[in-house]
Amino acid sequence: MIAPLVGMTNLVLGTVYACYGVMTLVEMKRGWRTNGFSHFGAAWLCMAFTCGPHHLDHGLHVLMAGRVGGSLDLLTIAVGFPVGVAWFLLRVEALFGGRGDRTIAGTPVWLEAMPTLAASYVAVVAASITGLAFGVERLAPRAWPNVLLVLLYAAIGVLLLRTQLRTHLKSGQWSASGLSLAFVMLTCAVMHAVYVAYASAGRYDVDGHGLVIDTVGVPAAAYFLWVTWALHRGWLRDWNATSTLDAPERRPELIGAPT
Amino acid sequence: MAVTPARPLREPFTEEPRPARPGAAPGDPVRRAAGPVRASLAVLLVLAAPLAEGVPHDRIVQFGVFVAVFWIPVAGLVAGIARRHPGRGVDAAAVGVDISLLALVHSLVSPMPDVVLAALLAVVAVSTYLAGRGLGALAGGAGVLVLAASSAVGGGVVDVGSPFTLVVYSAVVVIVAGLVDAVAIDRWHASTGLVRLHEKSDAILTGVGEAVVVTGPAGGIAQWNRAATSTFGCADDEARGQACADVLGLLHEVRPLDCSQGCALLALAQFDDPGAVDVEVWRRSPTGTRQPLLASVSPVLGVDGEVVEVVHSFRDITRLKQADEAKTLFLATASHELKTPLTVIRGFSQMLLLPDTVLDAAERAAALRAIDVRAGQLTAIVDRLLMSSRIDAGRIELSPVAVDIGPILRERADALEGATSRPVELDLSVDLPAPHCDPDAFTTVVDHLLDNAVKYSPNGGVLTVTAQGLEFGVEIVFADEGVGMTAEQAAHCFERFWQAEATDVRRFGGTGIGLYIVRSLVEGMGGSISVVSGPGAGSSFRVVLRRADQVDTDDLGRPGDDVPVEASRGETTMIREYMRQLGVPLDQATAGGAVRRP
Numbered sequence: 001m002i003a004p005l006v007g008m009t010n011l012v013l014g015t016v017y018a019c020y021g022v023m024t025l026v027e028m029k030r031g032w033r034t035n036g037f038s039h040f041g042a043a044w045l046c047m048a049f050t051c052g053p054h055h056l057d058h059g060l061h062v063l064m065a066g067r068v069g070g071s072l073d074l075l076t077i078a079v080g081f082p083v084g085v086a087w088f089l090l091r092v093e094a095l096f097g098g099r100g101d102r103t104i105a106g107t108p109v110w111l112e113a114m115p116t117l118a119a120s121y122v123a124v125v126a127a128s129i130t131g132l133a134f135g136v137e138r139l140a141p142r143a144w145p146n147v148l149l150v151l152l153y154a155a156i157g158v159l160l161l162r163t164q165l166r167t168h169l170k171s172g173q174w175s176a177s178g179l180s181l182a183f184v185m186l187t188c189a190v191m192h193a194v195y196v197a198y199a200s201a202g203r204y205d206v207d208g209h210g211l212v213i214d215t216v217g218v219p220a221a222a223y224f225l226w227v228t229w230a231l232h233r234g235w236l237r238d239w240n241a242t243s244t245l246d247a248p249e250r251r252p253e254l255i256g257a258p259t
Numbered sequence: 260m261a262v263t264p265a266r267p268l269r270e271p272f273t274e275e276p277r278p279a280r281p282g283a284a285p286g287d288p289v290r291r292a293a294g295p296v297r298a299s300l301a302v303l304l305v306l307a308a309p310l311a312e313g314v315p316h317d318r319i320v321q322f323g324v325f326v327a328v329f330w331i332p333v334a335g336l337v338a339g340i341a342r343r344h345p346g347r348g349v350d351a352a353a354v355g356v357d358i359s360l361l362a363l364v365h366s367l368v369s370p371m372p373d374v375v376l377a378a379l380l381a382v383v384a385v386s387t388y389l390a391g392r393g394l395g396a397l398a399g400g401a402g403v404l405v406l407a408a409s410s411a412v413g414g415g416v417v418d419v420g421s422p423f424t425l426v427v428y429s430a431v432v433v434i435v436a437g438l439v440d441a442v443a444i445d446r447w448h449a450s451t452g453l454v455r456l457h458e459k460s461d462a463i464l465t466g467v468g469e470a471v472v473v474t475g476p477a478g479g480i481a482q483w484n485r486a487a488t489s490t491f492g493c494a495d496d497e498a499r500g501q502a503c504a505d506v507l508g509l510l511h512e513v514r515p516l517d518c519s520q521g522c523a524l525l526a527l528a529q530f531d532d533p534g535a536v537d538v539e540v541w542r543r544s545p546t547g548t549r550q551p552l553l554a555s556v557s558p559v560l561g562v563d564g565e566v567v568e569v570v571h572s573f574r575d576i577t578r579l580k581q582a583d584e585a586k587t588l589f590l591a592t593a594s595h596e597l598k599t600p601l602t603v604i605r606g607f608s609q610m611l612l613l614p615d616t617v618l619d620a621a622e623r624a625a626a627l628r629a630i631d632v633r634a635g636q637l638t639a640i641v642d643r644l645l646m647s648s649r650i651d652a653g654r655i656e657l658s659p660v661a662v663d664i665g666p667i668l669r670e671r672a673d674a675l676e677g678a679t680s681r682p683v684e685l686d687l688s689v690d691l692p693a694p695h696c697d698p699d700a701f702t703t704v705v706d707h708l709l710d711n712a713v714k715y716s717p718n719g720g721v722l723t724v725t726a727q728g729l730e731f732g733v734e735i736v737f738a739d740e741g742v743g744m745t746a747e748q749a750a751h752c753f754e755r756f757w758q759a760e761a762t763d764v765r766r767f768g769g770t771g772i773g774l775y776i777v778r779s780l781v782e783g784m785g786g787s788i789s790v791v792s793g794p795g796a797g798s799s800f801r802v803v804l805r806r807a808d809q810v811d812t813d814d815l816g817r818p819g820d821d822v823p824v825e826a827s828r829g830e831t832t833m834i835r836e837y838m839r840q841l842g843v844p845l846d847q848a849t850a851g852g853a854v855r856r857p
């Protein structure tokens with residue numbers, strides 16, 4: 001019962017990520033002529049086209065290659081799934097010209113409870129992972145990309161949460177889209193931690209495709225972290241800056257030398 | 260002037276209460292969240308217990324039944340009560356439910372690994388910490404450490420094998436937590452309230468568009484916001500502590516403000532101009548130009564009524580003044596431009612009306628032609644004025660389509676040659692792609708630029724029009740060998756009412772709105788325009804329009820959509836919008852008019 005659920009949800013998540021990658025590609029192509037290259041869009045592409053294949057690969061291995069999907073795996077997927085779907089639907093809405101966001105006024109009770117729930121969830125998963133890891137003498141080399149992904153996704157999640165908190169302190173409101181992405185990142189970090197535990201404990205077989213995908217995913221996540229960080233610090237000017245948006249190509253200097 | 264004093268110092272600032280949500284209980288958010296938090300926590304605990312490896316299937320089923328028939332109703336009841344009747348009694352009841360849950364979980368999962376027990380206690384510790392109970396969290400953390408140590412040495416330190424022991428552990432956590440509850444929550448509220456208040460006031464001061472300068476009683480600068488930095492060209496750390504008069508260098512009319520006897524601006528506002536809200540002052544900018552400022556001033560009074568601080572705010576009105584002067588100049592030039600053809604029309608019409616005037620057919624025809632030509636000029640001027648006002652109002656209609664611009668350029672160049680005898684060299688590339696533009700608007704642009712080229716090259720010279728395809732657009736360049744412009748003139752030539760010669764001695768006519776119309780139309784069609792010029796070296800206007808074969812249908816929008824004139828800059832895209840949602844600061848697009856798609 002658990003394995004089909006894990007497999008199916010991973011396939012859905014993988015498809016969602018791949019779709020979002022295509023949507024970003026369309027958006028980048030649409031705006032390239034007028035706005036030029038977007039690091040932010042490119043970073044999203046890299047993320048979508050590494051996270052998506054990771055989930056697709058995992059789902060296919062569980063469904064078709066006999067990989068034993070554990071209950072922890074199901075739990076992490078189940079927690080991240082609704083947030084991910086909400087986030088994806090908002091992106092679809094934005095692609096078709098909608099707002100792509102919902103404003104949450106104030107801090108409702110469910111949001112106030114979120115830190116405690118999240119901490120409880122992480123504590124439970126961490127304890128279970130520890131239990132799984134008791135018999136493991138050393139970490140499998142193929143798990144290292146996932147360890148790095150845990151750290152990178154957690155860093156991205158924390159960065160996004162901090163920015164959401166800063167925005168909330170200024171405006172008194174929350175962005176549903178921004179919050180959902182922060183939660184997606186954090187749940188992804190937990191998900192990969194479980195993956196590491198299962199792989200190290202021998203429950204997940206050796207997977208060459210997954211190893212390649214996750215290895216590529218590390219620089220992709222690092223790129224996204226760098227882009228987000230640089231945009232917040234003002235080191236990078238992207239489509240957020242109008243000066244790069246002159247159409248159709250960068251104008252010559254308005255005041256030139258005598259011709 | 261009546262100066263409204265700010266509130267006295269030492270009066271405690273109060274944060275505005277947040278509006279209550281419908282159905283929400285009054286009181287602090289932590290208490291309101293306590294019930295739902297515990298209910299959710301309980302469900303998580305029960306769900307987490309079967310995750311311990313080796314738990315048989317029937318145990319998982321037991322947990323499912325337990326959660327469904329017992330825990331969810333109880334937790335929901337507690338959550339509801341806590342939401343409507345927040346208080347320590349309800350909190351205690353909820354904690355009791357937590358303990359009973361722990362005991363039940365423990366009894367159902369037997370034997371339970373130490374690591375799971377440690378996790379359960381860690382959950383309690385984290386939740387108590389997040390609820391503001393610091394010592395409770397410490398106690399919980401200590402329990403986790405003890406269990407970890409116990410596990411590490413083989414279970415010989417502490418025996419946690421019985422439900423009773425677990426209950427004792429949890430009870431200790433809750434009792435200690437209860438002792439520090441009030442202090443912790445009060446401290447949390449006080450600290451977060453203060454932080455929010457400071458951040459809010461800082462954000463207001465930073466975000467406000469006016470330059471705000473707060474000085475002490477001796478005139479030293481105590482506070483200086485971001486707008487002040489841009490207005491006065493002096494950084495915050497450089498300005499703070501300096502004498503206000505030295506940094507600002509303000510003058511009223513022709514006299515510098517003397518702040519040796521206290522804030523001169525305050526005195527000026529109170530005594531010099533009673534009834535006025537703002538005072539107009541000025542200063543010399545670092546570049547030596549006059550910088551007019553609209554200042555308002557407000558004293559901050561202490562409890563004894565003495566002035567302890569003075570809050571100044573300044574608005575740079577340079578652009579307003581320039582706009583005002585430009586409009587005045589425009590009225591003068593437009594009147595002059597209208598007057599000239601009207602004089603001719605009136606003169607010829609009066610001549611024709613005189614009863615004793617004897618004119619042959621040729622003379623009569625010449626007079627009527629002169630009237631017709633001048634009426635045409637008048638119509639052209641009025642048309643420009645009307646188009647300018649429509650652009651300014653933000654509504655002109657454009658129908659961009661794929662246009663073969665070669666015939667248009669040839670036809671307009673021939674027309675110009677016929678009217679002025681000035682040759683126009685056309686250099687159109689053979690495979691010139693069709694741009695995405697409105698044919699009428701494009702013709703207007705061509706006419707204005709050719710007219711401009713003729714007007715500003717009175718000594719002749721070659722007029723050249725070249726057009727070629729670019730990778731992402733179509734480029735049309737209008738070059739002349741006329742008087743050209745200085746760098747400053749070139750920088751302002753697309754502004755409304757701006758003219759290169761704003762003096763009484765104007766060699767060239769015009770109302771100063773032609774290039775403004777050109778820029779608005781070009782940008783309304785999604786293109787761009789720029790100029791390269793030098794004094795005596797002629798001017799070269801470069802128009803770049805989008806290629807029709809590269810314009811997505813999605814970009815075209817629907818009929819009736821408003822399209823900002825500045826659409827090419829800062830347009831909302833999914834990526835840009837998502838950046839905003841993630842808190843990335845966005846540059847705002849320049850406010851401008853809009854064109855409406857038919």
